[in-house]
Structures are given as C-alpha cells and as structure tokens.
Amino acid sequence: MQYISTRGQIQDISFKEAVMMGLADDGGLLLPASIPTLTAGDIAALGKMAYPELALRIISLFVEGIPAADLKGLINRSYATFSHDEVTPVVHQNGLYVLELFHGPTLAFKDVALQFLGNLFEYLLREQGAKMNILGATSGDTGSAAIYGVRGKENINIFILHPHQKVSPIQELQMTTVTDPNVFNLAIRGTFDDGQRIVKEIFGDLEFKSNLSLGAVNSINWARVLAQVVYYFYAFGRVQKETGCREVYFSVPTGNFGDIFAGYIAKRMGLPIRRLILATNENDILSRFVGHGDYSIADVVETPAPSMDIQLASNFERYLYYLLDGNTARVRQCMADFAATGKLDFDASLQERVGRDFLSGSATRSETLATIREFYQATGYVLDPHTAIGVKVGKEQAGGECPLICLATAHPAKFGDAVQEAIGTSPQMPESLSGIEQRDRRCEIIDATTDEVRRFVEQHAR
Numbered sequence: 145m146q147y148i149s150t151r152g153q154i155q156d157i158s159f160k161e162a163v164m165m166g167l168a169d170d171g172g173l174l175l176p177a178s179i180p181t182l183t184a185g186d187i188a189a190l191g192k193m194a195y196p197e198l199a200l201r202i203i204s205l206f207v208e209g210i211p212a213a214d215l216k217g218l219i220n221r222s223y224a225t226f227s228h229d230e231v232t233p234v235v236h237q238n239g240l241y242v243l244e245l246f247h248g249p250t251l252a253f254k255d256v257a258l259q260f261l262g263n264l265f266e267y268l269l270r271e272q273g274a275k276m277n278i279l280g281a282t283s284g285d286t287g288s289a290a291i292y293g294v295r296g297k298e299n300i301n302i303f304i305l306h307p308h309q310k311v312s313p314i315q316e317l318q319m320t321t322v323t324d325p326n327v328f329n330l331a332i333r334g335t336f337d338d339g340q341r342i343v344k345e346i347f348g349d350l351e352f353k354s355n356l357s358l359g360a361v362n363s364i365n366w367a368r369v370l371a372q373v374v375y376y377f378y379a380f381g382r383v384q385k386e387t388g389c390r391e392v393y394f395s396v397p398t399g400n401f402g403d404i405f406a407g408y409i410a411k412r413m414g415l416p417i418r419r420l421i422l423a424t425n426e427n428d429i430l431s432r433f434v435g436h437g438d439y440s441i442a443d444v445v446e447t448p449a450p451s452m453d454i455q456l457a458s459n460f461e462r463y464l465y466y467l468l469d470g471n472t473a474r475v476r477q478c479m480a481d482f483a484a485t486g487k488l489d490f491d492a493s494l495q496e497r498v499g500r501d502f503l504s505g506s507a508t509r510s511e512t513l514a515t516i517r518e519f520y521q522a523t524g525y526v527l528d529p530h531t532a533i534g535v536k537v538g539k540e541q542a543g544g545e546c547p548l549i550c551l552a553t554a555h556p557a558k559f560g561d562a563v564q565e566a567i568g569t570s571p572q573m574p575e576s577l578s579g580i581e582q583r584d585r586r587c588e589i590i591d592a593t594t595d596e597v598r599r600f601v602e603q604h605a606r
Contacts, residue, residue, distance in 0.1 A: 145206050146177045147366065150465040151479070152472025159207045160268055163261075163367045164276075166360025167347040172475070173462050174366045180205045182414040191381020195231035196223050198381075199260075199374045206370055210267075218267060222259040225249050232256065232375045234382040234549070238523045240538065241549045242531070243379045250318055251555035251574060252451075253403065254289035257363075257371035262293025262300075264367060265359065269299045276359040277605045278302040279346060281339030283399065284311040284451040285554060287329075288318035290361040295324045302361070303328045303601050305339035308589055311450050314558045314577065321583040328604055334592030335444045337456045344458075345594045352598065356605050363402030363459050372406035373413075380415055383547050395421040395538025395550045397530040399452035401430060401459035403551065408463060408501060418546055422504040423537035425449045425512065430457055434504035437495040440487035448512055448562035449529040451554070467494060505537035512536070516566035526563060526571050528556040 147162040148155045151172030157165070162174045182190075190198055199219045200212075207215060223231045228247040235242050248255025269276055278300060280290055287304040294300045304319060308331035319329050332339055343362065347353055363369060380392055394417055396404040404422055411417045424431045426445040433439040441455050461479060468474045482488050490498070507515070515532040519525060527535060531552040542548040556563045556571035563571045590596045 145208055147174045148177050149174055150461050150472065151476045158209055160209050163264060163365065164268060164359060166358070166365045167344065169350055171344075171348055171479075172472075173364055173459070173465075175462060175465065176206055176366075179409065179412050181412075184414075184416075187377070187380070187414060187416075188384075190377050191384055193381075195374070195378055196220050198378055199223070199371070202374045202377060203370060214267065218263045219260065222263050225259055226255070232378055234379050235525075236386070237525050238519060239548075240535065241379070241383050241547055242525070242552045243375065243549055244552045245375065246528075246552060246555040248289070249292045249576065250285065250288040251558055251576065252285035252289055253372075253551065253553040254285045255292070256375060257368040258286070258289040258293035258361060260371045261361060261365065261367050262290075262297060265294065265300060266297045275299040275357055275606075276301075277356050277601065278359045278361050279343055279601060280361045281305040281336060281343045282311075282319075283307070283336040283454055284315040285558075286362060288315060288322075291319055291322050291327050291329075293361070295322055295327055297326070301326045301328065301604070301606055303330060303597075303604070305330045305332050305342065305597065307331070307335050307339060308333050310335065310446065310453070312559050312561070314560065314580070315450070317580045317583075317585070320585040320587040321580055323584050323586045327586075328600075329587040330597065330600060331587055331589045332592040332597070333589065336454055337444060338592040340454075340456055340458055342592065342594045342597050346598055346601070356601065363400055369402060369406050369409065369459070369462075372403060373410050376407050376410035376415055376417075379549050380417075383549060387547055389547050391416045391418040391546045393418050393421055393538065393542040393546060393548045395423055395534045395542065395548060397423045397449070397452060397534040397551065397553055398430065399424065399427060399454035399457065401457040401463065403553070404502075405459045405462055408466075411501065412466075418543075419503045419541075420501060421534075421538050421541045422502050423534045424504070424506045425452050425533055426506065426508060427453050427455055428506040429455050430460070431504040431506045433460075433490070434498055434502045437490035437492075437498075438487075439482070439490070447509055447529075448559065448565075449533055451530055452533070467497060503541040505540055507533040507536045513562065513566040516563060520567045526556045526567070527552070528554045528559050529562045530554055530559075
C-alpha cells in the first residue's frame with residue numbers, strides 16, 4: 145500500500161514514511177493511494193472477531209513493511225491498557241446503541257488511536273535508530289491521550305499545545321500532571337484553532353521540521369484515522385449480531401472531522417452505513433457544510449463540549465479530496481482560496497453528493513444539557529456533553545428503518561461541571577482520576593504565536 149498527498153506533490157511513499165511524515169511535506173494530508181474493499185462475507189467474518197484480532201485484520205490492509213507478528217504485538221500492547229475486555233463495548237440504551245470509546249487510559253476515544261500510535265512510533269524509531277520530537281495541538285482529549293501514549297518512551301519528546309483555561313479542569317489536569325521528562329505542556333493564550341494553525345505553520349517549515357525530527361500525533365497523522373476505522377466495523381458486527389440489520393446509522397460528535405472521516409473510510413471499504421450523522425455544537429462549520437454547502441469560519445464559541453469548540457477542521461481536506469474525485473489541483477486551489485477568504489461554497493451537485501454520505505445537525509448549550517438530563521431520567525445512563533450532542537442530533541436525523549449507533553467519545557467524569565448542571569449530581573469518578581488534583585503539575589503558559597512555540601521547542605528538544 146502506497147500513500148499520496150491530497151495536494152499531489154507527494155506520491156508513492158510507504159506506510160512507515162507516511163506515519164513519520166505526519167503532515168505531508170507539500171502541506172497536504174496523506175491518504176492511501178487506494179482503499180481496499182470488502183465483501184459482505186468479509187464483513188460478516190470480521191464482525192465475529194475480538195477487538196485486537198479485528199484491528200489486526202483491518203490495519204494490515206493498509207500496512208506493509210511491518211512483519212505480521214510485530215504488528216500483532218503492537219496492537220495487543222496498545223489495547224492491553226484498556227479497562228474493558230471488549231476495548232470498545234456497545235451498549236443498548238433507550239432505543240439506540242452507544243459505542244463506548246472511553247475505556248482507555250485517559251477516558252476518551254483518542255486513546256484508541258494514540259495508544260497504537262505511541263507504540264508504533266517507538267517501534268519505528270528503534271528500527272531506524274532515530275529520535276523524534278512530537279508536536280501537537282489539542283482541544284482537550286488528544287493532548288492527554290497523546291501524552292499517555294508516549295510518556296517515558298525511548299527516543300521521543302512530546303510538546304502539546306492547549307488553549308489556556310479553555311479545556312475542562314480534568315482535561316487540563318490529565319495533561320499537566322504528567323511530569324515525565326520527555327513531556328512538555330504548553331498552554332497558549334488563544335484558541336485551539338490558534339494552536340492548530342501554529343502546528344501547521346511549524347510543520348510547513350521543512351528545514352525546521354527535518355532538523356528537529358518533528359512528528360505529528362494530531363489526526364493529520366494517517367495512522368490516527370486508520371486505528372479509528374476499526375471500531376466502526378466492531379460496532380456494526382455487535383449490532384448486526386443482535387438485530388440482524390443490513391445497515392446502520394452512525395452518529396458522530398465531531399469538531400475536527402477526524403472521527404467521522406474514519407467512518408467515511410469504513411463506508412468506502414464496504415461497511416453498510418446508511419448515513420454518517422455529523423453532530424456539532426454551536427461551532428457548526430461542519431454541519432453548515434453538510435446541510436447548506438457553506439464552509440465558512442465564524443468566531444469560536446465556548447460550550448460545555450470544549451473538544452468540539454473548533455472552526456478549522458483539519459481533516460476536512462481529506463474528504464475534499466474524495467469529493468473532488470482526487471483532483472489535487474482543485475484541492476490545492478480550494479485550500480488556497482480558503483486560506484485567503486475563510487470560506488468555501490459548494491454548488492448543488494456537490495451538495496447532493498455530500499448528502500449521500502452525511503446527515504448533520506447541531507445542538508445548543510441548553511439542548512446539550514437537556515439531552516444529558518432526559519437520557520439520564522429515562523435510562524440512568526450518564527452521557528458526557530459531546531456524546532449528548534451525538535445522541536440529540538442522531539435521534540433527530542436517523543430514520544427508524546435501521547439501528548442508530550452513537551459514538552460515546554468521553555467518560556462523563558471528564559466534564560463533571562456540565563453533568564452536575566444537567567442532572568444535579570456529579571458523575572462517578574473513575575479510579576484513574578482519584579486524587580488527580582493533588583498531583584504535581586508542569587506546564588508553561590505562552591503567547592499563541594508561531595515564533596514563541598518554535599523557540600520553546602528548539603530550546604527543549606533533545
């Protein structure tokens with residue numbers, strides 16, 4: 145399997161090269177040159193597998209150059225850190241299915257990919273006798289999951305930017321209480337979009353990127369998306385076994401388009417998804433795109449679902465590549481236009497194509513809290529705010545002809561204030577968070593400028 149860039153200037157590189165490159169050197173995002181397709185029989189067989197076995201089968205389709213035994217070992221180590229035997233269990237609640245993605249070390253769906261990516265980085269660096277300085281930005285969950293994925297690992301330093309005082313208290317503590325010497329937390333005086341822009345600008349300096357051996361853990365790294373494709377197949381298999389369904393809906397709370405793009409890849413591989421339902425909060429650039437062909441930047445609004453407080457969806461370019469039939473010149477022009485104007489408009493024919501894959505909707509603060517409250521009253525099950533948005537939009541958009549699977553992207557304890565406001569009681573605190581407020585912390589607060597971040601990384605890279 146070879147990899148290409150959405151912008152056409154990087155072609156025919158290996159999986160290993162794609163993982164280590166992160167952001168393509170031409171500024172685009174890396175994708176497989178072709179997507180393998182599976183038959184109904186293949187999918188039925190996959191649906192019966194345990195999670196690690198299924199992960200090996202799916203990931204192997206996109207990987208070459210890593211012996212099967214080594215890849216199996218990487219996958220097994222990655223998911224041995226999860227607290228649930230099924231890794232990503234599916235539970236039936238109130239007429240819908242909840243895919244629980246929060247049983248990893250940091251209680252968020254990002255663990256599914258970043259435990260794997262951390263082990264993969266360590267494996268490749270050891271093989272190459274190389275070192276890496278990881279640079280990433282987070283709206284809350286990616287940072288802690290990435291840090292837990294590489295803390296203490298050989299030959300790796302990690303620098304994570306988060307918006308100062310714009311993530312939940314638990315999210316901040318999960319990052320800043322990791323004091324391993326290879327971990328650096330940077331709280332920037334700005335938004336997540338500022339952090340994401342800074343990271344892309346630094347990666348765009350190819351000399352700096354090469355000299356410091358920069359690597360990416362944000363969902364710009366293809367391996368992140370690939371690892372997330374697996375749980376769509378897993379969830380479908382479990383729901384099909386229970387219901388005998390031929391198709392399903394997936395409702396995905398998303399701000400950066402990475403998690404739902406993994407579902408889109410699964411759909412292109414043949415997984416029978418009726419529609420992917422894209423759910424946003426008031427930062428609704430993605431739902432406006434799906435519903436009206438309007439992809440335009442607005443001001444970031446702070447909400448009870450801070451991991452979705454995003455206006456610049458970094459994975460959108462990957463979908464744009466497929467929407468434009470792989471025309472890399474058009475992708476380059478669109479991204480240049482967007483950089484210049486902050487907006488893209490899509491004609492009726494393209495909007496119709498988008499509608500074949502996606503439905504969309506958004507939820508306000510009051511609607512999010514009301515969904516948490518009403519779901520709890522009906523079932524006793526506590527949703528985190530992001531999952532609540534997925535449930536609310538999913539129930540509105542899905543037809544009743546096939547099951548609805550909602551992705552539960554984080555444990556409610558990570559957003560205790562919102563849950564407390566919604567249901568009048570705090571969610572049960574997992575053992576992994578016990579006493580986190582008393583742990584030592586390490587974090588630098590800096591201005592949200594590329595020069596400041598570049599200077600810090602250069603001073604502390606080893």
